[in-house]
Each structure stands twice: as structure tokens, then as C-alpha cells.
Amino acid sequence: xPINPAFTTTIDHVSILxxxxxxxxxxxxxxxxxxxxxxxxxxxxxxxxxxxxxFKLQRSGxxxxxxxxxxxxxxxxxxxxxxxKKDWMVTCYRENAGLFWRGLPKxxxxxHWMGDERxxxxxxxxxxxxxxxxxxxxxxxxxxxxxSKYKKDGAIACTFFGDGATSxxxxxxxxxxxxxxxxxxxxxxxxxGWAISTPTKLECSAPTVAQRGLAYGMDCIQVDGNDxxxxxxxxxxxxxxxxxxxxxxxxxALTYRLGDHxxxxxxxxxRDADELEMWQKxxxxxxxxxxxEQRDLWDGAKEEEQLDLxxxxxxxxxxxxxxxxxxxxxxxxxxxxxxxxxxxxxxxQTMRTSSLGQDPSQIEQTNEVRNxxxx
Amino acid sequence: xxxxTLVQAINLALIQEMEKDDRVLLLGEDIGLNGGVxxxxxxxxxxxxxxxxxxxxLAESGIMGTAIGLAMGGLRPIPEIQFEGFLGPAFDQLxxxxxxxxxxxxxxxxxPLVLRVPVGGGIHAPELHSDxxxxxxxxTPGLKIVMPSSPYDxxxxxxxxxxxxxxxxxxxxxxxxxxxxxxxxEDEYTIPIGKARTVxxxxxxTMVSWGATVVQCMNAIEQSGRSIELIDLRTISxxxxxxxxxSVQKTGRCVVVHEAPKTAGLGAExxxxxxxxxxxxxxxxxxxxxxxxxIMPYYKLELDYLPxxxxxxxxxxxxxxx
Numbered sequence: 001x002p003i004n005p006a007f008t009t010t011i012d013h014v015s016i017l018x019x020x021x022x023x024x025x026x027x028x029x030x031x032x033x034x035x036x037x038x039x040x041x042x043x044x045x046x047x048x049x050x051x052x053x054x055f056k057l058q059r060s061g062x063x064x065x066x067x068x069x070x071x072x073x074x075x076x077x078x079x080x081x082x083x084x085k086k087d088w089m090v091t092c093y094r095e096n097a098g099l100f101w102r103g104l105p106k107x108x109x110x111x112h113w114m115g116d117e118r119x120x121x122x123x124x125x126x127x128x129x130x131x132x133x134x135x136x137x138x139x140x141x142x143x144x145x146x147x148s149k150y151k152k153d154g155a156i157a158c159t160f161f162g163d164g165a166t167s168x169x170x171x172x173x174x175x176x177x178x179x180x181x182x183x184x185x186x187x188x189x190x191x192x193g194w195a196i197s198t199p200t201k202l203e204c205s206a207p208t209v210a211q212r213g214l215a216y217g218m219d220c221i222q223v224d225g226n227d228x229x230x231x232x233x234x235x236x237x238x239x240x241x242x243x244x245x246x247x248x249x250x251x252x253a254l255t256y257r258l259g260d261h262x263x264x265x266x267x268x269x270x271r272d273a274d275e276l277e278m279w280q281k282x283x284x285x286x287x288x289x290x291x292x293e294q295r296d297l298w299d300g301a302k303e304e305e306q307l308d309l310x311x312x313x314x315x316x317x318x319x320x321x322x323x324x325x326x327x328x329x330x331x332x333x334x335x336x337x338x339x340x341x342x343x344x345x346x347x348x349q350t351m352r353t354s355s356l357g358q359d360p361s362q363i364e365q366t367n368e369v370r371n372x373x374x375x
Numbered sequence: 376x377x378x379x380t381l382v383q384a385i386n387l388a389l390i391q392e393m394e395k396d397d398r399v400l401l402l403g404e405d406i407g408l409n410g411g412v413x414x415x416x417x418x419x420x421x422x423x424x425x426x427x428x429x430x431x432x433l434a435e436s437g438i439m440g441t442a443i444g445l446a447m448g449g450l451r452p453i454p455e456i457q458f459e460g461f462l463g464p465a466f467d468q469l470x471x472x473x474x475x476x477x478x479x480x481x482x483x484x485x486x487p488l489v490l491r492v493p494v495g496g497g498i499h500a501p502e503l504h505s506d507x508x509x510x511x512x513x514x515t516p517g518l519k520i521v522m523p524s525s526p527y528d529x530x531x532x533x534x535x536x537x538x539x540x541x542x543x544x545x546x547x548x549x550x551x552x553x554x555x556x557x558x559x560x561e562d563e564y565t566i567p568i569g570k571a572r573t574v575x576x577x578x579x580x581t582m583v584s585w586g587a588t589v590v591q592c593m594n595a596i597e598q599s600g601r602s603i604e605l606i607d608l609r610t611i612s613x614x615x616x617x618x619x620x621x622s623v624q625k626t627g628r629c630v631v632v633h634e635a636p637k638t639a640g641l642g643a644e645x646x647x648x649x650x651x652x653x654x655x656x657x658x659x660x661x662x663x664x665x666x667x668x669x670i671m672p673y674y675k676l677e678l679d680y681l682p683x684x685x686x687x688x689x690x691x692x693x694x695x696x697x
Contacts, residue, residue, distance in 0.1 A: 088448075121481040128447070129480055136472055139437060143444015143452075150400065150426065150450060157444075170468075173437030264689055335478040336517055338485065338540040341569060343612035 011210045013222045016229035019282045021290035028229045032081075038297055040101075040228060041083065041288045044073045045303075046310040047097040048285060050106060051259075053314050054113065058263040062322065066113045071226075073097040073286045075190050075253040078231030079158050082239050086126065088148075088157040088278030090141035093130040094190060094257065095160050099260030104129055106314070110321035118327065124154075132193075135161060138187065142174045145183045146358060149246060154185035156242040158235075164195025166212050167203045175216040175250070184242035185233065187213065187250045196261045198269040213250025225253030226284040256282065379559040382552040384526035385415050385491075388533040389453070391563050393423055394450060399537060402429040402438055403455030403491075405588065412457055413493055413552055435461050439468035439490070440655035443476065446458050446488045451537060459494045459546070460503030474517030489536045490544045494522070495634050496585050496681055499674040504672050507586075507635035512544055513612040513644070519568055520612040522546040524589035526557040528609060531566030539568060546611075548587035555590075571615035573622070577604035580694055581622040583645055584632040585611060588682055590634050595687035611641060619645060620652035627658035628697075630690045632682050637665040659697035662690045 016028040032040075051070050057063035076091065076098025083089060100106055103125040111119030112130055120129035131137035141159030148155040165171055166189060178185040191209050194202055206210065206346060213220040219241060223234045231253060238249035256279035260267045263341075292298035333340060333348040340348065379387065393399045401416060407430040410417030420428040431438045435456055442454040456462055462469070469490065476486040496505035512518055519541055523529035529547070536543040574589065584592045585608040588609050596603045604622050608615060623629045629649050631642035642663035649661050664682045672680055 042444045117479055120479055121483040123483060128484065133467070133471055136440070136468065139440025139468065140444040140447060140472070142437075143441035143446075144448045145444070146441060147448025147450050150445075169464075170436055170440060173432070173434040173440065176432050176434065177437050177441050181429070209557070316473050330477065331481070335480075335482040337477070337519070338482075343613055343616060 009214060011208045011214075011220055011222055013215075014223075014230045014234055014353055015131070015224040015227055016233065017227045017287055017291055018224070019226075019287055021287055021294060023229075027197040027233065031229055032232055034297055036081070036297065037228070037288070037292060040077060041285070041292055041298065041308050043077065044285050044288065045306050046313060047073050047077075047100060049307065049310040050096065050100075050314050050317070053216060053318060054110065055259070055263065057318065058113075063110065063114050065262050065264050067093050067124070067262040068092045068257065069096045071258035071279065071283060072192060074228050074231050075188055075225045075255060076160055077101055078228055079160075079186070079188060081124055082232060082235045083158055084155070085133060086155040088141065088144045088155065089127045090137045090144065090157055090159040091127065092131060092134075092137065092160050092162060092165070093132065094162075094192075098160075099127055104280060105320075107321040107324075108268050108366065116324075116327060117331075118300060118324070133267045135165040137161065137171040138165070139170055139177070142185050145178065145185045145242070146181065148321045149183060154243065156186065156239060158186040158188060158239070160188050160190060162195060163193070163200045163209050164193040164198060164203050165189070166209055167195075171212075172216075175218065175248070178248040179216040179218045182246040183248060185248040186238040186242055187248060188235070189250070189252045190255055191252050192255050192257045194257070194261070194267075194271065196265060197267075208252060210252035212251060218248045218250055220250040220252070222252045222254065225255035226282050226287070228284065230287055240330050256284065260286060267295035278280060327332060376558045376560055378556045379526045380553045380556055380647045381523065381526045381529045381547070382413055382415050384530040384559045385533055386417060386591060387545065387559065388530040388537075389416065389419060390422065392534055392537045393419070393427060395563075396450045396537075398449065398572060399453060400427045400429065400450060401444070401455065402431045402442060402445075404431060404438070404457050406430060406455055411455065411661055413549065414456070415547070435464040438467050439465035439473065439517070442488050442490070443468060443473050443486055446486045446542075447476070447484050450485070451487055451624055453489045453491060453537065455491045458500075458504045459492050459508055462492060462508060466517070469512075469518075470515045474515050474671060477541070479519060483669050485540055486542045487540045488542050489533070490542070490674065493501065493549040493552070494546040495548045495550055496677045497587060498636055499677070500549075502620040502673060505536070505635065505674070505677060507666065509546060509591070509611050510635055510639065510641050510644075513641060518543065518612060519543040520546065521568060521610050522548060522586040523609065524551065524586055524607050528566055528572070528607075530536060530559050531564050532609060534563060534567065535565040535568050543667055546586065550587040551590060555645045566609065567673050569610050569613050569615060571618040571697040572607045572609055573618070574607050574690070575603070577626065577689045579603060580628040580630060580691060581606060581619070581626045582630045582632060582687075582691075583608065583619055586634070588632045588634055591684055594684040594685055595691060598684055598692045601691060603691065614641075614645065614648070616648045616652065623653040624656045625648050627656050628694050629657075630662045630664060630687070630694055632664045632687055632690075634666050634681055637663055638668045640665055659694045663690075664690045
């Protein structure tokens with residue numbers, strides 16, 4: 001009996017605008033109107049500045065731990081550019097550029113890292129709050145996509161996670177649910193090479209992370225995640241597949257975090273300086289600017305003007321976050337349930353007046369009983 | 376009125392709520408054509424179709440996590456975890472995600488869902504099919520937890536749970552899924568979550584229990600011939616402290632009965648509540664009749680583990696003699 005292949009496939013890698021500024025016209029022409037490239041580049045500059053300011057806020061003690069987004073602006077921005085308003089974007093915590101493009105007020109991200117849940121109250125756009133537990137959000141995206149399919153509202157869900165998250169069981173369960181139940185989900189893995197200090201090869205011994213999706217029967221593709229054109233192209237294809245066919249797609253976006261994991265991390269302990277230097281040259285801002293300058297759409301004056309606008313905007317954003325009224329101590333009771341159960345009402349009312357969190361009238365009641373017993 | 380078992384009452388409640396509200400859908404392992412391993416969803420797949428009664432892949436975290444997304448997306452999902460022993464893989468999504476959703480978004484993204492879970496021992500089931508983990512989830516702020524002890528209560532409480540805007544765990548005591556029948560109204564009705572039921576009134580002692588052990592308590596009370604007030608909590612979280620306090624202030628004595636292990640079980644919480652509210656009324660220490668602080672044994676010894684009328688009877692005698 002002959003041995004025949006039961007299944008063979010390849011994983012494609014998509015690149016349109018490379019780090020030297022070379023542009024593949026056959027794939028890239030007409031993909032993004034020039035004015036949109038300009039708008040996205042401006043947005044990237046603003047997000048980069050936001051990131052620098054957020055880092056400084058942490059370093060000067062004005063904000064808690066913060067994960068720098070620097071270097072990873074493109075994947076989420078490209079997705080946000082492609083998604084419709086009704087779609088859901090379900091992120092991890094290195095997707096500020098996409099969240100802001102969708103309309104999330106920037107101060108909400110600062111509030112989150114300033115330890116204030118009001119940063120997670122979002123009614124401006126269909127995005128979920130930052131997911132801190134790695135991998136937890138992919139199932140929520142799958143459920144949201146399922147709800148949209150059930151309601152036939154035409155919306156899809158696009159979820160973001162890192163390379164390390166694909167080791168979590170929840171990734172595999174989400175991929176399996178999405179594929180088996182025909183759900184319109186786009187899975188975007190931002191493979192930045194590191195899960196804190198653990199390199200991707202210790203998370204995944206297959207040649208690509210993308211092929212993890214193959215096991216679940218979904219389309220999989222690898223893309224240069226620092227290339228706005230390639231990212232927009234693959235997300236467009238994936239969104240079409242989701243919206244028209246209710247099929248999920250797995251996108252592995254190769255990118256790099258130019259900063260530490262968070263402000264509490266020091267990547268020099270585990271990353272080579274050479275590697276960092278190589279990726280600094282691949283910075284998505286550098287090549288996007290090259291693309292624009294080659295076409296006379298950008299110059300030094302415009303750069304300066306945009307940086308100036310960004311600085312002004314972010315000053316106001318920081319002001320909004322820092323000058324918000326202090327939260328009331330009772331706030332952490334108030335959204336526990338839609339109606340507060342009696343015990344929680346009691347604890348809320350007496351949190352500062354009784355060591356037991358009890359109704360002070362209890363003391364009077366027991367005194368009465370004591371008196372009547374003695375009598 | 377129909378004479379129904381507890382599992383039939385659950386089936387009826389699901390049918391009626393699904394007919395009334397098309398946001399309600401079910402997901403779980405083997406709940407479709409098979410009707411669930413206990414037949415709680417029997418006939419629902421045929422009646423409502425595969426879009427509303429969904430056989431999920433065998434992945435508890437996936438069931439719980441996608442149910443969260445469904446709820447955030449405006450639906451009223453009812454995920455089923457096949458046995459309480461398989462809650463482990465769903466624990467993270469349940470406690471770290473579902474229970475926190477409302478408060479971490481300050482009310483922006485609520486998570487209205489009902490997690491149905493068969494619970495407890497007494498049916499000669501294999502390993503990990505007989506535990507009573509309700510205290511673990513009671514210690515998780517943000518969840519509501521309900522456990523019926525009769526067919527009538529099962530229907531009314533389940534309807535309330537489905538309509539509740541908060542996440543609710545609906546524990547179904549499998550020992551009494553088919554142990555007895557009861558008249559269950561065909562018409563829809565609700566039983567409020569958070570309110571206990573006084574099963575029988577009495578003057579000498581208050582007994583507090585929930586789920587399958589309520590039946591054991593009734594047997595013990597009958598055998599004792601004493602005047603004992605039995606309170607069935609119906610809802611474990613939030614506990615109806617007021618009903619317990621009201622009764623113990625009258626009787627001065629309290630026995631708590633549950634299947635779960637004794638240490639850090641709900642009996643301890645109830646005893647502490649009695650101390651807070653009834654200290655000067657007490658005539659005896661609060662007694663607990665519980666499962667032991669051991670791993671639930673395989674079924675040859677499960678009846679030695681579970682509280683029965685004899686052990687409850689001893690607690691009645693000791694507490695009344697104190």
C-alpha cells in the first residue's frame with residue numbers, strides 16, 4: 001500500500017513595504033489611499049509620543065507599571081483601519097494604536113495604568129478593556145463573534161495576543177470553538193519574539209506560530225507586522241473571510257517590542273543588544289516615513305508640526321487623567337452586582353465606622369438583650 | 376400542574392424561558408441530540424434547533440469563556456459544565472473573568488449568564504463526579520449561587536436565575552434529580568434569589584441546609600420528634616442572613632448541614648453570622664454536620680461520607696442537650 005500525504009500546505013509570508021523602503025507595487029498599489037497612509041503615520045507618531053510620556057509618568061511616580069507599546073504600533077492600527085464600527089476589537093495590552101484609532105479616549109489607557117477602573121468603562125466604541133491575564137481574551141472575542149452571528153448583525157471580532165499566549169490552553173480552545181462553530185473571528189498574534197524573557201522558540205517549536213492555527217482547520221498566514229501595507233492586506237482578507245464565510249483566520253504578525261516588557265522589566269538581562277539594534281532599523285515609523293517622503297507626501301516640517309500637535313494633545317490627555325476627581329472609596333462596591341445584596345450594603349455603609357463592617361445598631365440590640373436578660 | 380422530578384422541572388424552565396426570550400441559548404457537552412448526560416436538556420435540540428442548543432467541543436474553559444463573550448454581546452447564554460468536578464478547567468474564566476466583568480468595567484460590560492452544574496454525591500458516580508464545591512465560588516465576589524432542593528424550587532429559581540442581570544451558578548443536586556416528584560405549575564413563576572425558605576417551623580432548634588441534604592434533614596427532624604425549624608437557603612450567595620438570624624433568635628440553637636468538607640465550609644460562615652446577629656440568644660454552640668475534610672471517597676464509601684439522618688440526629692440530640 002502506498003503512503004500518500006494526507007494533508008499538505010504551506011504558510012505564506014506577506015511583505016509589501018520592507019525596512020529599506022522598497023515597495024511591492026503589485027500587491028500594494030491601491031491598497032491604502034495616500035491620505036490614509038499620511039493619517040496613519042500621523043497617528044503612529046502621536047501614539048509613539050503617548051508611549052514615551054506614559055513611560056515618563058511611570059518613572060516619575062505619577063503612574064503605576066506600564067507596558068511600552070513602542071515598535072508594535074502597526075498590527076492593531078492596521079486592524080482598526082480595516083474594521084467597521086460595529087465590529088469588536090478584543091485586545092491584550094500592546095494595542096494602544098488600534099484602540100485610539102477606533103476612538104478610545106487616550107486618558108482611559110492612562111487611568112487603567114494609574115490603578116483606576118474608570119479607565120475600563122468604555123462606551124465610545126466596541127473594544128474590551130485591556131486583558132491582563134494572558135490569553136483570557138481570545139475566548140471572549142470568540143463568544144462576541146458568536147453573539148454577532150447569532151443576532152445576524154454582520155459584525156465580526158478581531159482579537160490580539162502575543163506569541164506566548166499561543167501556549168495557553170485558552171488560545172487552543174478559542175481557535176477550536178471558532179473553527180468548529182464557524183465563527184467570524186480574526187486572531188492576530190503579535191509575535192514580538194519574547195514572552196517577557198522567554199523566547200518564541202521556547203513557546204513554540206514549530207517553524208512558524210502561524211501553523212498553530214492549521215491544526216484547527218483555519219486559514220493561517222504570516223506577515224511582516226511592521227509593514228502597514230502588508231498588515232492591512234492580510235487583515236482585509238481575514239475580515240472578508242469572517243464576514244462573508246463565517247470563517248476564522250490566524251494571522252502571525254512578526255514584530256518586536258523596542259522597549260522592556262513593562263516598566264518593571266529590564267530586557268537587557270535576556271536580550272542581545274545586537275538583536276535590539278537590528279529591530280530598531282525595522283521600526284515601522286522609519287519605513288512608513290520613507291514611503292511618504294519618496295512620494296513627496298511628507299517632510300521634516302510636517303514631521304515637526306505633527307510632533308508639536310502630538311505634544312499638545314498628550315499634555316491635555318495627561319491632564320484629563322490626572323485631574324479627574326478622586327474615586328469614591330465606595331466605588332468598588334457599587335458595580336459588584338447590578339443591585340447590592342444586603343451584606344454588601346452593610347459593608348459599604350459601615351466600612352469606616354465599624355471594625356466588623358457591621359451595622360452599629362447591632363451593638364444597641366445586644367445591649368437591649370443583655371439588659372433584658374439581666375433583668 | 377404536573378407531577379415532575381427535579382430534572383424535568385429544570386427542562387420545563389429551560390423550554391419556557393427559551394420560548395419567551397430568543398436571547399437565551401444553551402451550550403455544553405452532549406447537551407444537543409443526546410439531551411445532556413442527565414437528560415436535563417432532553418428534546419430541546421429538536422425543539423429549538425442547533426443554533427440555540429449547541430454541542431460544544433470538550434473544553435470547559437472554552438465553554439465558560441465563550442459564554443462570557445456571548446453575554447457581553449447581549450445574549451443570555453446558559454453554559455452547562457457536565458459535572459462539578461470539571462469546573463476546574465473553567466475556574467479561571469469563571470472567577471477571574473466572569474465574576475469580575477461587571478465591576479472591572481464599572482458596570483460597562485455586564486455578564487448575565489447562568490452556569491448550570493450538576494453537583495454533589497450519592498449516585499454511585501465515578502471519581503470527580505460527586506463533590507460539593509459551592510463554598511469555593513461563594514468566596515468569589517461577583518457571582519450568585521443557587522441550589523434548589525425540590526422540583527418546584529428548581530423551576531422557579533432557574534427562571535429567576537435566567538432573568539437575573541448578574542452571573543449565576545445554578546448547582547443541581549444530582550442525588551435528587553429523580554429522587555421524588557412534586558406538583559410543579561405549568562405556568563411560569565419565579566422564586567426570588569437571595570431568600571431562604573422555611574421548610575417547617577419549630578421552636579427548639581434551627582437547622583440550616585440546602586440542596587440534597589435538605590431531604591436528609593427532613594428525615595432526621597421527623598425521626599427526632601422535636602420541634603425543629605428547617606431553613607432551606609435556596610440561594611447560597613448571597614446568603615439570607617436575616618432569615619437565619621430571625622429563626623435562631625427564636626430558637627437559640629442552630630445546626631448547619633452540608634455535604635461539603637467542614638473546614639472553611641459554608642457552615643463556618645453561617646456560624647459566624649449567627650455569632651454576629653444572635654450571640655446573646657444562643658443556648659448552645661452552633662453545630663455543623665458536614666462532609667469530612669477528606670477527598671470525597673469512591674462510591675462504595677460515599678454514604679459514610681455524606682451527612683445522613685443518623686448523623687444529623689446526633690447533632691440534634693447534642694445541641695438540644697447542651
